[in-house]
Amino acid sequence: MFKFKNASPSAVVTSPDLVQMFSALDLKGIKGILYIKGPLKGICQREFLFHYSVQTEQMESVGKSSPLYLIYTSGSTGPAKGIVHTHGGILSYYVTGRYVLDLKPDDCIWADGPLFWITGLVYGLFTPLLLGVPSIISTRALEAHRCYWIIENLRVTVWYTTPTRLRRLKEEGLDLLRRYDLSSLRHICTVGDFLDPELFYWTKQAFGVYPHDTWWMTETGSIMVANFPSTDLKPGSMGKAVPGIQVEVLDERFNPLPPMSLGELAIRIPWPSMMLEIFGAPERMGEYLRTPGYFLTGDLVVMDEEGYFYHQGRLDDVVKISDRMVGPYEVEQTLMDHPTVSEVAVISKTSKGQGKYLKAFVSLREGYQGSLALSEELKAFAKARLGLGLPLNEVEFLTNLPKSPTGKVLKMPLKAKELGIPLWS
Numbered sequence: 001m002f003k004f005k006n007a008s009p010s011a012v013v014t015s016p017d018l019v020q021m022f023s024a025l026d027l028k029g030i031k032g033i034l035y036i037k038g039p040l041k042g043i044c045q046r047e048f049l050f051h052y053s054v055q056t057e058q059m060e061s062v063g064k065s066s067p068l069y070l071i072y073t074s075g076s077t078g079p080a081k082g083i084v085h086t087h088g089g090i091l092s093y094y095v096t097g098r099y100v101l102d103l104k105p106d107d108c109i110w111a112d113g114p115l116f117w118i119t120g121l122v123y124g125l126f127t128p129l130l131l132g133v134p135s136i137i138s139t140r141a142l143e144a145h146r147c148y149w150i151i152e153n154l155r156v157t158v159w160y161t162t163p164t165r166l167r168r169l170k171e172e173g174l175d176l177l178r179r180y181d182l183s184s185l186r187h188i189c190t191v192g193d194f195l196d197p198e199l200f201y202w203t204k205q206a207f208g209v210y211p212h213d214t215w216w217m218t219e220t221g222s223i224m225v226a227n228f229p230s231t232d233l234k235p236g237s238m239g240k241a242v243p244g245i246q247v248e249v250l251d252e253r254f255n256p257l258p259p260m261s262l263g264e265l266a267i268r269i270p271w272p273s274m275m276l277e278i279f280g281a282p283e284r285m286g287e288y289l290r291t292p293g294y295f296l297t298g299d300l301v302v303m304d305e306e307g308y309f310y311h312q313g314r315l316d317d318v319v320k321i322s323d324r325m326v327g328p329y330e331v332e333q334t335l336m337d338h339p340t341v342s343e344v345a346v347i348s349k350t351s352k353g354q355g356k357y358l359k360a361f362v363s364l365r366e367g368y369q370g371s372l373a374l375s376e377e378l379k380a381f382a383k384a385r386l387g388l389g390l391p392l393n394e395v396e397f398l399t400n401l402p403k404s405p406t407g408k409v410l411k412m413p414l415k416a417k418e419l420g421i422p423l424w425s
Helices: 002-007 019-024 087-099 118-131 144-153 163-172 197-207 282-287 328-336 372-386 412-419
Strands: 011-014 032-035 047-049 067-072 082-086 109-111 158-161 187-190 211-215 247-250 262-268 294-303 309-314 319-321 324-326 341-351 355-364 392-397
Touching: 002 067, 002 082, 067 087, 067 118, 082 087, 087 118, 109 118, 118 158, 144 163, 163 197, 197 211, 247 294, 309 328, 319 355, 328 341, 328 355, 328 372, 341 412, 355 372, 372 392
Parallel strands: 011 032, 032 047, 109 158, 158 187, 187 211, 355 392
Antiparallel strands: 067 082, 247 262, 262 294, 294 309, 319 324, 341 355
């Protein structure tokens, strides 16, 4: 609802299978609904069957700064933002498709995210078209057997997926996987969540190839940091900066930090796929450009001596223990090592009596139940590994953590719940 109102479209291209959702929307500004197939549903006064063809003599060249598409962030850390990207990003799509996803003419890629998620749009649609590579697009909710069927029967060679997807497959066990011929797969990349070492090695055991983690944002438009086929892999790392992209770690005063220091991930501007503006609120670009020459991501990272980056969470959630900073990802990774924990999300809270502290929302593995004793055990487990001063003051057990349609854990609903405020629609 929010995205529809914010975009204020004048026309909609859809199918009868999806048109029922428009019955709940205000269509006053819609000049027409175009169906890619019939029959018509009588939702709008002006409806058309959509037949399209390309006539090259009617095409008009545009500059690289001309808007290409509008897409919305997931809203995992705040209200969804409409991000405007330009034609200039095409260069980045090509380069990262070739050198990160390693796409070759005889490949078949499956970026298993939906087209309203930027990974599905850029690397499931734009990049394969640029490189002349067949692409699989599936809009269905994918269970394990469906994933394996797609890889086997459509002979997928390059798979761009999420750690969340791989965790779900891991939970199903290897017996189901072994019923399928997945030998066509030669390269797996991941994005959108932490790829922990255990999942890294399980993926190699299951599929015969190591997963290559990547990092980028809806705002960056394309992959910024990646594990390349040509470089060594380090489990737990999201890789190195893409050639041509300058990435640094900054302190709170925006000064570059040396290796092995926790700071904010910042990207030197500009780059080809950098976002143009936030739709309807272009002035908000200033949130990302608070210091000259840099695009500030709000993500906390550590860079080792070889230039590999390790994600540590969001800047807003960092806490200080003695003389060092600890991010929620580090706490989440630690709690995931506990045998009872299936999933975990950590947020920061502030109170007059306790100051800034952390709270963990935990989903337990089958066969375990939450209790006060287990809550205290998890706190002690994390403090034993990260330091006794770790302000992990609360643990709450949930059956399921809130997630986006792509499976990414959404922390904003958890924060809103703690503050007692309603979420935006």
